[in-house]
Amino acid sequence: MVSSGWIEVGSLDDFKESNKKVVRIKDNLEILLIKVGNSVFAIENKCTHDDKPLSDGKIIDEKIIECIYHGARFDIETGRAMRMPAVTPVNIYKSKIEDNKIYIQIE
16 A cells, blocks of 8 residues: 555556656656666656756666766766766655556655
């Protein structure tokens, strides 16, 4: 049973053709879901350097996403900016998988 505060955003079946999926939460919040192995990470779909979508980027070493526009890199577990020109971390969200469904927590 899912506890309160968790929002269902998809299922593991959504990742059959790609390891990334964008979901829209509330009015204007886009969350990028990234599947790595048996885990799904949830980050805001916006590069903190120039507000471009991180969903256009590529996954490096299974834990880093690189923005294709200017090369900024972020740790998908912590949100930490790992390479210039980004210096501000990207927002991350807790995620969990239950019964093949993906949930994130928005605080």
